[in-house]
Amino acid sequence: MASASVALDITPYExxxxxxxxxxxxxxxxxxETDSSSSIYSVKSNDKYEGYINTTVNPSGFKLLYVxxxxxxxxxxxxxxxxxxxTLQIGGWGGNNIMITTDPGYYQIKADLIALTYxxxxxxxxxxxxxTPGGWDNDTDMTYNVVSGVWELTVDLVAGNIKxxxxxxxxxxxxxxxxxxxxxxxxxxxxxxxxxxxxxxxxLRGPLYRYTVVKN
Numbered sequence: 457m458a459s460a461s462v463a464l465d466i467t468p469y470e471x472x473x474x475x476x477x478x479x480x481x482x483x484x485x486x487x488x489e490t491d492s493s494s495s496i497y498s499v500k501s502n503d504k505y506e507g508y509i510n511t512t513v514n515p516s517g518f519k520l521l522y523v524x525x526x527x528x529x530x531x532x533x534x535x536x537x538x539x540x541x542x543t544l545q546i547g548g549w550g551g552n553n554i555m556i557t558t559d560p561g562y563y564q565i566k567a568d569l570i571a572l573t574y575x576x577x578x579x580x581x582x583x584x585x586x587x588t589p590g591g592w593d594n595d596t597d598m599t600y601n602v603v604s605g606v607w608e609l610t611v612d613l614v615a616g617n618i619k620x621x622x623x624x625x626x627x628x629x630x631x632x633x634x635x636x637x638x639x640x641x642x643x644x645x646x647x648x649x650x651x652x653x654x655x656x657x658x659x660l661r662g663p664l665y666r667y668t669v670v671k672n
Contacts, residue, residue, distance in 0.1 A: 482518025587616030
């Protein structure tokens, strides 16, 4: 037995989530406090923030801001003049600049406002997997595009799987648990259905990291 069908009109809509973020003015962006492109985010709203900045000078300093303005109580930095202690100071203009004293490049920035700690990691990204020329043993290096702000690679792939990883190791890697263009830290392999030449991008800006795999 089946009832008569009922017509329904359904209007889908996207829920926009506004994640907490810190602004990151520094030498990488001319100390522009309103620059949102290098913000770091707390995707779990737990006062633990993460993001990436690209710097071309050494040494390179920066601070963290709760708001896109220089305000004494809302500025976060390092309490020590060296700017390298890994400890945060909130307020009092943040004390001293946090300093990157190693090679210029693309850095992961983490800040824990509960533990009052931060970490800085220089990263260089590559593609790995049985779909790539190097298999699961050797990365195929990606190139950072300073204009678009994303990592790029054009490469011949075979049917198989891929992942993104930093610094030729597994400590920091991204897959995608739903193969939906959104990266997940340590996530599932990303499938490549058919062999061909592909252009691949990795975008580590914003609260959610994203990727594209486009067959040419």
